[in-house]
Amino acid sequence: MYLTVLVSFLYVILLCLADKTPFYxxxxxxxxxxxxxxxxxxxSNPEVTSAVAEPTPMILDIHGRAIWAxxxxxxQVYNLQVQEFKGNQYLTxxxxxxxxxxxxxxxxxxxxxxxxxxxxxxxxxGLGADLHAFTITKDNTALIxxxxxxxxxxxxxxxxxxxxxxxxxxxxxxxxxxGEALFQWxxxxxxxxxxxYTDMNDAVEDDPWDVYHINSVEKDGLGNYLVSIxxxxxxxxxECESGNVLWQLGDRDNSFHDLSKGEATTFVGQHDAHWxxxxxYITLFDNRADWYHQASDQSRGVRVAIDLDNMxxxxxxxxxxxxxxxxxxxxxxxxxxxxxxVLLGYGFNGVVAEFASNGELLCDMYMQPASTFTxxxxxxxxxxxxxxxxxxxxxxxxxxxxxxxxxxxNGATEIATWLLVxxxxxxxxxxxxxxxxxxxxxxxxxxxxxxKTGFETVYDVLKSSRLRQxxxxxxxxxxxxxxxxxxxVDIGGLAMPQDEAxxxxxxxxxxxxxxxxxTTDLATQEDLEKDVEDLxxxxxxxxxxLMSAMFIACLTLGKDRLLQPFSRAVYMAVPNxxxxxxxxxxxxxxxxxxxxxxxxxxxxxxxxxxATEVAAQQGLLANDNQTRAEEGHSHYPEVQEIHSSTTxxx
Numbered sequence: 001m002y003l004t005v006l007v008s009f010l011y012v013i014l015l016c017l018a019d020k021t022p023f024y025x026x027x028x029x030x031x032x033x034x035x036x037x038x039x040x041x042x043x044s045n046p047e048v049t050s051a052v053a054e055p056t057p058m059i060l061d062i063h064g065r066a067i068w069a070x071x072x073x074x075x076q077v078y079n080l081q082v083q084e085f086k087g088n089q090y091l092t093x094x095x096x097x098x099x100x101x102x103x104x105x106x107x108x109x110x111x112x113x114x115x116x117x118x119x120x121x122x123x124x125x126g127l128g129a130d131l132h133a134f135t136i137t138k139d140n141t142a143l144i145x146x147x148x149x150x151x152x153x154x155x156x157x158x159x160x161x162x163x164x165x166x167x168x169x170x171x172x173x174x175x176x177x178x179g180e181a182l183f184q185w186x187x188x189x190x191x192x193x194x195x196x197y198t199d200m201n202d203a204v205e206d207d208p209w210d211v212y213h214i215n216s217v218e219k220d221g222l223g224n225y226l227v228s229i230x231x232x233x234x235x236x237x238x239e240c241e242s243g244n245v246l247w248q249l250g251d252r253d254n255s256f257h258d259l260s261k262g263e264a265t266t267f268v269g270q271h272d273a274h275w276x277x278x279x280x281y282i283t284l285f286d287n288r289a290d291w292y293h294q295a296s297d298q299s300r301g302v303r304v305a306i307d308l309d310n311m312x313x314x315x316x317x318x319x320x321x322x323x324x325x326x327x328x329x330x331x332x333x334x335x336x337x338x339x340x341x342v343l344l345g346y347g348f349n350g351v352v353a354e355f356a357s358n359g360e361l362l363c364d365m366y367m368q369p370a371s372t373f374t375x376x377x378x379x380x381x382x383x384x385x386x387x388x389x390x391x392x393x394x395x396x397x398x399x400x401x402x403x404x405x406x407x408x409x410n411g412a413t414e415i416a417t418w419l420l421v422x423x424x425x426x427x428x429x430x431x432x433x434x435x436x437x438x439x440x441x442x443x444x445x446x447x448x449x450x451x452k453t454g455f456e457t458v459y460d461v462l463k464s465s466r467l468r469q470x471x472x473x474x475x476x477x478x479x480x481x482x483x484x485x486x487x488x489v490d491i492g493g494l495a496m497p498q499d500e501a502x503x504x505x506x507x508x509x510x511x512x513x514x515x516x517x518x519t520t521d522l523a524t525q526e527d528l529e530k531d532v533e534d535l536x537x538x539x540x541x542x543x544x545x546l547m548s549a550m551f552i553a554c555l556t557l558g559k560d561r562l563l564q565p566f567s568r569a570v571y572m573a574v575p576n577x578x579x580x581x582x583x584x585x586x587x588x589x590x591x592x593x594x595x596x597x598x599x600x601x602x603x604x605x606x607x608x609x610x611a612t613e614v615a616a617q618q619g620l621l622a623n624d625n626q627t628r629a630e631e632g633h634s635h636y637p638e639v640q641e642i643h644s645s646t647t648x649x650x
Contacts, residue, residue, distance in 0.1 A: 022064035022365075030370040043399055043406040043456065057093050059388065059411075064365055066455040068115070068390055068411035076104065078131040082386035085136050085176065089113065089388070094131045102210055102330075103147040103167070104131040110176075114393040115411050124174050124181035131381070132215045133171065141182060143217045143225075146170035149208045156194045164203030166193065169214035169229065185243045187212040187229065191236075195252060198231045198292060216272050220279070228273040228284065233266075235273050235282065249282065249304070249313060256306070260315035264304045268295045271332040271347070272382065281305055281316060285332035285344065298325040301334045301344045301355070319344055319355045321364065326351055326373055333382035345383030349373050352383040389413055391483075398473050398486040400461075403494060407473045407486065408456040416478040418457060420448040422468030422495070429470050429488050461494045469495035 023029045057080040059067040070077075074095035083092045096106015105128035110119040123129040123146050133145035147167045154164035169187040174180060188211075196211045203209040213230040220226065223240040234250030247255035250265050258265045269290035274283050282304045288296035301319030306312075319334075319342050331347020340357040350367030368378035396409040396418075407418050423429045448467075450459050461467060470490055475483040 030366070032369040032371045034369075043401055043458075057091070059390075067413055070115075071410070074109070075106070076131075078104070078381045079134060081382070081384050082388050083110075083136040085110065085119075086140055090118065091115070091388075092134055092136070094129065094134055096129070096131070098131055100147070101167075101207075102213065103145075105129070105147075106131065108134045108142070108144065113389060113391050115390065116393070119176055121174070121176060122179060124172055124179055125184065127170065127172075130214075133217050135218060136176070137173070137219045138221075139219075140176065141173050142176050143219060144172050144174060145214050145217060146172060147210075147214075149205065150188065151205075152188060152193065154193065154200070154203055154209075156192065157196075157200050158203070161203075164200075165205045165208040166203065167208045167210045167212075169212035171214060171217045171225070171227065173219070183240065185225070185238060187214065190238075190243060190245055191229070191232070196231050197233055197290075216274075218274055220275055226273055226275060226282070228270055230269055230271070230290065233268055233270065235270070235284070247311070249306075256311050256313040258314075259312050264313040264315040266295070267302070268293055269329065272334050274334070274336070276303065276336050279306060279308055283334050283336055283342070285334045285347075287328055287330070287332055287347075289327055289329045291329060294327075294329075297327055299328045299332060299346060301342055303342075317357070317359050319353075319359050321351075321353055322361055324370060324373070329374075331379065331381045333384060335384050337385060343383070343385050345380060347381055348376055348379055350378030350380055352380075354385075394484075396473055396475050396484050396486040398471070398489050400489050400491055403461050405459045405461060405471070405473075405489065405491075406456055407450070407459070409475055409484065412475060412483065414477045414483060415452045415475045417452055417476045418450040418459075419474040419476050419482075420450050420459060420467075420471060421474060422471040424468050424470070426470040426488050426490070429472050461491055466496055467491060467494065 028034060056070045056072075056074070057077050058069045059080075061067050074093075076096060076098040078094045078098070080091065080093040082089055084090070091111040092108065094104070094106055094108050096104050098104035098106075107129055108119075108121040109117060110121070112118050121129070121134075121142060121144070123144055127146045127148055130145040130147050133143060135143040137143060146169075148170055149165055150168045151163055151165050152168075153162060154166070155162045158164060166188070171185055172181045173183040175182060191212065193211050198210060198213075200209050201207060211231065214227060215230050216228040218226045219240075224246070225238040225240065227236050227238060229236060232248075232251060234248050234252075234254070236248050237246045238244070239246050249256055250267050250270075254265050256265060267284065267286045267288075269287035271285045271287065275281070276283050284302050284304075285299070286302045287299050288294070289299070298320055302315070303317040303319075305314045305316040307314075326346055326349050328346045328348040331345075333343075333345040333347065335343040335345075337343060337354075341362065342355045342357065344351075344353045344355070346352070351364060351373075352367075353364035354362045356362055367380065368375075372378070390411040390413040392409065392411040394410070396407060396412070399406045405420070407420075409415060421429065448459075448464060450457060450473075469492065470488050472488045473486045475485075477483055
């Protein structure tokens with residue numbers, strides 16, 4: 001493998017630290033004992049800071065650890081998710097001004113896997129893009145929501161006035177590359193304002209009345225649109241040619257016969273409606289409350305079974321937290337994952353929860369103390385979960401502070417280990433960047449393998465006596481491929497003196513090395529042999545002690561009583577030998593089996609190259625069997641993976 005060519009000697013380092021782990025069922029956190037906003041700083045990435053001057057998109061892994069936080073200034077950010085456009089994955093989100101009153105005016109961004117902006121999309125026809133909806137369709141178009149202030153006849157709601165201003169709910173389907181509007185729909189054209197559940201305000205130009213409040217739109221295989229209108233307390237299904245409402249699920253103009261005594265068609269303040277399993281189900285986040293009415297003390301996720309032939313609706317499943325009654329009067333999301341699990345984001349409350357398809361709560365994550373729920377102190381409009389591979393084109397960051405090296409790489413999802421390399425000359429280390437593209441990297445005299453532990457890994461320089469004056473780190477993936485090289489750091493007096501370094505280098509030079517063979521000895525073979533011999537001595541002494549104990553027990557209890565249980569164990573463990581006559585003498589086969597197993601294990605250990613074996617013991621290699629089988633090596637026992645699939649909660 002390329003990694004074995006990269007270094008001339010290798011040490012496995014376990015004495016490394018990570019950033020602070022998220023709290024787990026911590027009562028002090030939930031009572032607010034640590035404050036409303038519990039934060040964490042990173043030394044090597046100070047821009048990913050706890051002092052949030054303005055919101056930013058962020059990706060967390062499945063353990064709640066940070067993966068990426070944007071360091072760009074976007075303003076308010078909403079609706080971060082992973083979407084596909086023309087075969088490529090993008091991070092998409094809205095950014096702009098949300099201080100308009102329940103919606104916003106801004107633009108949509110699409111970032112590639114390197115976190116570079118590839119598209120910035122505006123609403124068409126001179127309108128302002130709203131924060132609620134940006135959905136890329138299978139036709140490679142985008143659906144966006146828009147709020148536009150217009151003057152309308154309000155006599156149906158205001159006795160003394162005939163004209164007033166409202167926020168009209170609009171959506172467009174646009175061409176992502178040209179910005180052209182392919183379809184546009186207005187609520188005011190198809191839905192009377194008298195259907196709204198909101199109380200009318202002054203309805204003036206500076207403060208329009210929010211009559212409809214669109215918050216999600218989705219296009220189906222027929223080309224029609226499923227739209228959630230919050231202040232109608234209903235979903236509507238819109239025909240793609242005329243824009244007419246074909247049917248409505250929920251409230252006053254409900255088109256369906258509810259087979260669940262109203263539970264399938266009664267929502268309050270709902271968000272994020274989606275088709276599921278074709279046209280068989282609809283999922284949505286039912287807030288159960290808005291600013292004007294509260295139907296329950298707990299928000300929920302809902303899956304409704306839809307029969308479009310018989311126009312019936314039935315509540316199929318609800319998703320609620322059995323331990324905390326979390327009520328969100330605004331925002332929220334529901335996502336059905338590929339495995340059938342359902343993820344809820346509670347919007348107005350900083351909570352994410354994952355459920356099994358049957359409604360069982362599997363796990364939840366709080367971004368604020370439970371004691372502050374309903375306060376709005378921490379809000380996250382949508383919380384979603386995707387597979388995401390981030391390959392930033394920046395460099396890893398390395399920083400020395402108080403004899404500790406801090407290493408991180410904002411946005412990199414594929415790092416399994418860090419290779420800490422050093423040299424007495426900083427010019428030598430500058431060549432390590434070439435290691436990504438050349439077969440014979442220069443200037444690397446030695447390396448320490450440091451397991452990645454969290455967003456930021458910390459290595460105590462005082463734990464090693466072999467670091468050179470100038471060091472950098474190379475990010476390595478689980479296949480041993482270099483991903484990127486950090487800046488060079490001068491550790492000064494913490495480095496090993498050059499005369500000692502020269503002696504160590506001369507000693508290491510005596511070790512055989514074969515750079516043509518992928519099983520190059522990265523650790524000294526003599527040391528490994530000595531370890532094996534020591535282990536054999538320990539095993540022998542242990543066996544001798546065991547035999548002595550058995551001899552004493554035999555004298556005390558009698559041979560037959562002592563060995564009978566082992567006879568039964570042999571037949572239970574080896575069913576293919578059931579034809580053997582169960583004699584007491586056969587019971588002596590168990591120490592022979594132990595001896596053979598130990599001998600076999602020691603033989604396998606002796607036959608492997610040193611660095612691979614040590615790394616395998618510490619879990620530094622993933623899927624070792626597959627790699628060696630492909631390269632024609634012997635098939636060794638599987639090594640535990642240390643890098644799970646790249647999955648982030650967004």
